[in-house]
Amino acid sequence: MLDIFKELSNRVIVFDGAMGTQLQERGLKTGECPEYMNITHPEVVFDIHRSYIEAGADVIETNTFGANRIKLAKYGLENEVFNIVTQAVKIAKEASKDKPVALSIGPIGELLTPYGDMTFDEAYDVFKEVVIAAERAGADIVLIETMSDMLEAKAAILAAKENSNMKVICTMTFQEDARTLMGSDPITVVVSLQGLGLDAIGVNCSTGPDKMVSVVEKMSQVSRIPIIAQPNAGMPVIRDGKTVYDLKPEEFASFFPLLVEKGASIVGGCCGTTPQYIKLVKEAVKDLKPKVKVTKFTAVASNTKTVFIGDDYPLRVIGERINPTGKKKLSEAFLAGDVSLAVEEAIKQQKCGAEILDVNVGVPGIDEEQLLPKVVSEIQNVVNLPLQIDSTNIKAVEKAIRILRGRPIINSVSAKEESLKEVLPIVKKYGACVVGLTVGDKGLPKDRHERIENAKKIIKKAEEYGIPKEDILIDCIVLTVSSEQEAAIETLEAIKLAKEELGVNTVVGLSNVSFGLPERRLINSTFLAMAASYGLTTAIINPCDEAMMDTLRASMVLLNKDKGSVNYLNIYGKKQKEEIKEKEQQKIQEEDLKSKLYIQILEGKKSGVEDIVKNILEEEVQPLSIVDNIIIPALKEVGDRYEKGIYFLPQLLSSAEVVQNAFKIIKEKLPKGSVSKGKIILATVEGDVHDIGKNIVKVLLENYGYDVIDLGKDVKGEVILEEVKRTGAPLVGLSALMTTTLFNMEKIIKLLKANTEVKIMVGGAVLTEEYAYKIGADYYGKTAQDAVKIADKFFLKLCKTCGI
Structure with a gap:
């Protein structure tokens, strides 16, 4: 059997x-289950596999992209997962001529919590079922492909790693803005996922090969593993009633030497590619060797943002405030299962300048294994900062990291044998960074040398687990100078030695240094400046302490880490004006409930929104005026931020959820139906079982005040026509994610146009604006937010026409 990963040192592998x-x-036929062809027409599937082998493919992918119980349930085949997957692998192995067989696993088609109803564990179980069946049948590789959500990808990766011995590859699909549907960029995807034990990572579907080059180039900047690229054959168009692609095989293949030059070492084709495309790709890369690149960096990530740590970057701030120690209100809230204070603190720290957030829920008697994941999920819902998971309960740490989108820091592991054995396996399994606390079996270190010896022990043990020192932040321990005045200089010298002798990044928690002394902020800020000059790369502090942040920013200028003083000028050049504005806004918030509601929508804070709305209504404000004067303007600003790339889909959905909670109270005060701005029918067209995009559109439209009639997925044109006639809805939204169902969209539009006056908006990943209008649509929406704009303009025009 060909070992493709060994072959990569000599040549490019072709899928x-x-x-x-x-x-x-x-x-x-349209509406038939592609994966069931493994059972009903195995000879057809065999023939396709064999044609790709003859074209020169090194790896064959099974016909199992949608062979999970959620998607198969649409065809009444949810109990056939094992049989379908087993047969698919058997056919592929017979056709492959002893070349490797890759199990194709596509997305489930459901949004994961908190944006949808499917939990991480439920998704994991769905993928696990497919993986177990495939390994028993003899598959060699798991290819997790066309993923839009890193958390769903993570569930699939862990299901593969924990339930099989197969090699695992994962590819994401990106939109034209080089971000996934959930807002993740290529660098963040690689930083977040490669450490989960992947053998290769990359991109598929998305675009043609020309626009995929930049994505591969960005991935190669941070990838420690091979990169795979499987583009579409350009963009789909309809000719003579068939879906075809605009790139001919020769033009398609011509881009692959550039893809390899930019970092791809495994290539193949996605939508629209045929054996002829693969044959020419094989020819184009046959004499090329993958680039060998040693990538060393320290980075953590959220769902949409990567933060790099090191000498080439400013000192990074880890916000310390989500920690119940010494905080009575936060402790009481955690004991009651209330996470709202933690969420508020997260938002506040981000505004103050934190770049990473420490999350600690350690209160005596609390169930950390239940609460820590909940707090992590809620915080990631409202801020885009990477997290540092801070707990001595390693089971709670693992449960939190498991459902986290991005790459966290684990705080912490010490040089004690028990700690090393307990924490490092979790660091390795989830590819996290870790704080190395220089405390050994003898307790707190006496001097700089003992700190460094403990650090060496941590680094050596981590390397035995396969954890590079780039992923370790050494904590040189800050002790109280009021009782041990020499301790501060020992910490500073240890920071310097850690940098010069060990070549690692460092972190300290600063607040302890001044304990027992007056004017603690003076000691803290001075020590921070000194630590920065000794080479400290990360500090755990209160980012809302102005003295600390002022000192930090000034230090970065003096240490030449704020190039051109850009950050300093951005903050302090506008500071006076911003301070006045902040004070005015704070006063408004304290006095005005309407502003509180507006800000909660803007920040996606669900907690307490119902009470705010009730209090506003008690002031005798008309219910509809809340919608018109607060909710709609707030959602407009959210939409504006989304379009500018400040917000991404998670923030959009979080704000929509806040509005949904507000609407529950508003609707109680209104006659039934009086809040609706108009009826809209939504449906995914016949033959298409994907409805993530349609579901997102539904959430947004409902929270903008529209009455949405959701007909679901794989909906026949006759069903939509009947519903239009029954309800009188003047606007229909159609979605298609598969190129194979574009023709059905065109048929449905013709059917509706021939029998009604209804207007039609369309959207979906495979659609272009040009094609949308060509098949007769009245409106084209590239994003979910576009659908809201279309609805607003349409119903405004309708009202004027009708004289309403």
Whole structure:
């Protein structure tokens, strides 16, 4: 059996091309289950596999992209997962001529919590079922592909790693703005996922090869593992009633030497590619060798943002305030299961300048294993900062990291044998960074040398687990100078030695240094400046302490880490004006409930919104005026931030959820139906079982005040027509994610236009504006936010026409 990962040192590996379009050419009808062809027509699937082998493919992918129980349930085949996957692997192995067989796993088609109803564990179980069946049947590789959500990808990766011995590859799909549907950029994807034990990572579907080059180039900047690129054959168009692609095989293949130059070492084709495409790709890369690149960096990530740590970057601030120690209100809230104070503190620290947030829920008697994941999930819902998971309960740490989007820091591991054995396996398994606390078996270190010896022990043990020292932040321990005045200089010298002798990044928690002394902020800020000059790269502080942040920013200028004093000028050049504005806003918030509601929508804070709305209504404000004067303007600002790339889909959905909670109270005060701005029918077209995009559109439209009639997925044109006639809805939204169902969208539009006066908006990943209008749509929405704009303009025009 060919070991493709050993071969990568000598040549580029080529995967096969598209399966769906090939099945259609061989008789698959609209609305039929592609994966069931493994059972009903194995000879057809065999023939497709064999044609790719003959074209030169090194790896064959099974016909199992949608073979999970959630998608198969649409065809009444949810109990056939094992049989379908087993047969798919068997056919592929027979056709592959002893070349490796990769199990194709696509997305489930449901949004994971908190944005949808499916939990991480439920998604994991769905993927686990497929993986176990495939390994038993003899598959060699797991190819997790076309993922839009890093958390869903993570569930699939862990299901593969924990339930099989197969190699695992994961590819994400990106939109034209080079971000996934959930807002993750290529660098963040690689930083977050590669450490989970992947053998290769990359990108598939998305675009043609021309626009994929930049994504591969960005991934290669941080990838420690091979990169795979599987583009579409350009963009789909309809010719003579068939879906075709705008890149010919020759033009498609011409981009692959550039993809390899930019970092891809595994290539293949996605939508629209045929054996002829793969044959020419094989020819284009046959004499090329993958680039060998040693990538060393320290970085952590949230769902949408990567923060790099090191000498080449400013000193990074880890916000310390989400910690119940010494905080009575926060402790009481955690004991009651209330996470709202932690969420508020997260938002506040981000505004103050924190770049990473420490999260600690350690209160005596609390169930950390239950609460820590909950707090982590809620915080990630409202801020885009990476997190530092801070707990001595390693089970709680693992549960929190498991459902976290991004790459965290674990705080912490010490040089004690028990700690090393307990914490480092979790660091390795989840590819996290870790704080190395220089405390050994003898307790607190006496001097700089003992600190460094403990650090060496941590680094050596971590390397035995396969954890590079780039992923370790050494904590040189800050002790109280009021009782041990020499301790501060020992810490500073240890920071310097850690940098010069060990070549690692460092972190300290500063607040302890001044304990027992008056004017603690003076001691803290001075020590911070000194530590920065000794080479400290990360500090755990209160980012809302102005003296600390002022000192930090000034230090970065003096140490030449704020190039051109850009950050300093941005903050202090506008500071006076901003301080006046902040004070005015704070006064308004304290006095005006309406402003509180507006800000909660803007920040996506769910907690307490119902009480705010009730209090506003008690002031005799008309219910609809809350919608018109507060909710709609707030959502407009959220939408504006989304369009500018300040917010991404998670923030959009969080704000929508806040509005949904507000609407529950408002609707109680209104006659039934009086809050609706208009009726809209939504449906995913016949033959298409994907409805993530349609579901997002539904959430937004409902929270903008529209009455949405959701007909679901795989909906026949006749069903939509009947619903239009029954309800009188003047606007229909149609969605299609699969290129194979674009023709059905066109048929449905023709059917509706021939029998009603209804207007139609369309959207979906495979659609272009040009194609939308060509098939007769009245409106084209590229994003969910576009659908809201279309609805607003349409119903405003309708009202004027009707004289309402």
